[in-house]
Amino acid sequence: MKVFLVAGELSGDRLGGALMEGLRQLVPDVEFAGVGGPLMAAQGLESLFPMDELSVMGIAEVLPKYRHLVKRMHQTADAALDWQPDVIVTIDSPDFCLRVAREVKAKSDLRCVHYVAPSVWAWRPKRAERMARHVDQVLALLPFEPPYMEAVGLRCDFVGHPVVTEPVATDAEVAAFREKHGIGDAPLLLALPGSRRGEVGRLTPTFGEVVARLVHQKPDLKVVVPAAAPVAGLVKELVAGWKVAPIVLDPNEMDPETAQTEKLAAFKAADVALAASGTVSLELAASDTPMVIGYDMNWISWKIMSRMALIDTVTLANLVAETRAVPEFLGPAFQAEEIAPAIMQVLEDASEQRAAMALTMERLGRGQEFPGLRAARAVLDGLQK
Known part of the structure; x- marks a missing residue:
C-alpha cells in the first residue's frame, strides 16, 4: 500500500506522524512519500522539501511568498501524480493542501483525504462546498465538525484529538x-x-x-x-x-x-x-x-x-x-x-x-483509542468503500 502525505506545519507533522504509526500497525508493508517534518521523517518519510517553507500564516504575510508557495504546490501535486499512491492524505494547512488536492483531482481519480476539517464553523463556510469537489473524505479533530462536512456530501470521521494521548508531568x-x-x-x-x-x-x-x-x-x-x-x-x-x-x-x-x-x-x-x-x-x-x-x-x-x-x-x-x-x-x-x-x-x-x-x-476522546490509529482505520475504511 502506498500513501502520499502532505503536512505544512508542526501541528500537521504531529498528526501525520501519528497517522503513519497507526497505518504501520494495520498495514506493516505500507510505503510513504510526500512532505512533512521530523515526526513524519521518524516514521519513514523523506520530505520533498523542508516543511517549514509552508509555515506562513496571515493574508499579508503570505503575499511576499506567494510565487514560491505556488511553485511548491505544483511540485507536490506532480510528485503525487507520478508516484500513483493508493491514497493522498493532506494534513491541515488548507490554503496549501487543498490546492494540491484540487490539482491532483483535475488530472486523476486518486482518492484524497484531508486530515483536520477546515474551520468552516468559524469563517469562510463556503470552503466545505469547494472541498467536496476534490476531497473524498475528511478526518475531524473536533467532535462538532462532522455535520458541517456531511451537509455538503463529504464523508467526515471524528477521529479524536492527539492532545488527549500526550503525556502530562507528574x-x-x-x-x-x-x-x-x-x-x-x-x-x-x-x-x-x-x-x-x-x-x-x-x-x-x-x-x-x-x-x-x-x-x-x-x-x-x-x-x-x-x-x-x-x-x-x-x-x-x-x-x-x-x-x-x-x-x-x-x-x-x-x-x-x-x-x-x-x-x-x-x-x-x-x-x-x-x-x-x-x-x-x-x-x-x-x-x-x-x-x-x-x-x-x-x-x-x-x-x-x-x-x-x-x-x-x-x-x-x-x-x-x-x-x-x-x-x-x-x-x-x-x-x-x-x-x-x-x-x-x-x-x-x-x-x-x-x-x-x-x-x-x-x-476530544481521552481514554479512547489512540487518535492516530482511529485516523488510520478511517482512511482504510474509506478505501474499502
Missing part, C-alpha cells in the same frame, strides 16, 4: 522542575508567544508589558517561556528587557527527551498561562493549567478575518466545552492593561476553567 516532575529553576512556592506564569517568527515578534513585547503589570501585584512572580526550537533565539532577544527575567527553555540546548520533559513540567507547574491562540489551549487543558489567550496579527489580516468571523471565540477549549470560561484578547483588545487583570482573576479562581478543561478532554 507531581514529582513538577516539584523537581520548580526546585531546579529556583521557583519554590512562588506563583508561576507560563508565557507562550507562539512558534512562528512573525507572531513571536508581535506578541512578545506585549507579553512583557503584562509581566511588568503583574509584578506590581505579585512581586515574587516567576515566569517561564518554553520556546519553540526555530524561534528560540528570537525569544531570548525579545524577553531580555522584561521586568522579570524569565526562564527560557531552549530545546536547541537540550537533548529531545530532556526538552520534552522540561516543557511538560513547565506546563503542569504553572499556576496560569498567557498563550497565543491555537492548539496550545488544548495542551494547557490537558495539563489542567488555567489560561488567558492573547493574539494579534497584521492590521490588514485582522480587519479581513474579523469581518468574516462567524464565532465569538477562537479558543478551542471554549468551543469544545461550549463555554466562554477562557478569557481572550484578540486584535485591538490585545492590550496589557486589559490582559493583566484577567490573569489576576484566573489566579484567584480558576474553578470554572478547570471544569471546562475536563469536559474538553472528555469530548
Whole structure:
C-alpha cells in the first residue's frame, strides 16, 4: 500500500506522524512519500522539501511568498501524480493542501483525504462546498465538525484529538522542575508567544508589558517561556528587557527527551498561562493549567478575518466545552492593561476553567483509542468503500 502525505506545519507533522504509526500497525508493508517534518521523517518519510517553507500564516504575510508557495504546490501535486499512491492524505494547512488536492483531482481519480476539517464553523463556510469537489473524505479533530462536512456530501470521521494521548508531568516532575529553576512556592506564569517568527515578534513585547503589570501585584512572580526550537533565539532577544527575567527553555540546548520533559513540567507547574491562540489551549487543558489567550496579527489580516468571523471565540477549549470560561484578547483588545487583570482573576479562581478543561478532554476522546490509529482505520475504511 502506498500513501502520499502532505503536512505544512508542526501541528500537521504531529498528526501525520501519528497517522503513519497507526497505518504501520494495520498495514506493516505500507510505503510513504510526500512532505512533512521530523515526526513524519521518524516514521519513514523523506520530505520533498523542508516543511517549514509552508509555515506562513496571515493574508499579508503570505503575499511576499506567494510565487514560491505556488511553485511548491505544483511540485507536490506532480510528485503525487507520478508516484500513483493508493491514497493522498493532506494534513491541515488548507490554503496549501487543498490546492494540491484540487490539482491532483483535475488530472486523476486518486482518492484524497484531508486530515483536520477546515474551520468552516468559524469563517469562510463556503470552503466545505469547494472541498467536496476534490476531497473524498475528511478526518475531524473536533467532535462538532462532522455535520458541517456531511451537509455538503463529504464523508467526515471524528477521529479524536492527539492532545488527549500526550503525556502530562507528574507531581514529582513538577516539584523537581520548580526546585531546579529556583521557583519554590512562588506563583508561576507560563508565557507562550507562539512558534512562528512573525507572531513571536508581535506578541512578545506585549507579553512583557503584562509581566511588568503583574509584578506590581505579585512581586515574587516567576515566569517561564518554553520556546519553540526555530524561534528560540528570537525569544531570548525579545524577553531580555522584561521586568522579570524569565526562564527560557531552549530545546536547541537540550537533548529531545530532556526538552520534552522540561516543557511538560513547565506546563503542569504553572499556576496560569498567557498563550497565543491555537492548539496550545488544548495542551494547557490537558495539563489542567488555567489560561488567558492573547493574539494579534497584521492590521490588514485582522480587519479581513474579523469581518468574516462567524464565532465569538477562537479558543478551542471554549468551543469544545461550549463555554466562554477562557478569557481572550484578540486584535485591538490585545492590550496589557486589559490582559493583566484577567490573569489576576484566573489566579484567584480558576474553578470554572478547570471544569471546562475536563469536559474538553472528555469530548476530544481521552481514554479512547489512540487518535492516530482511529485516523488510520478511517482512511482504510474509506478505501474499502
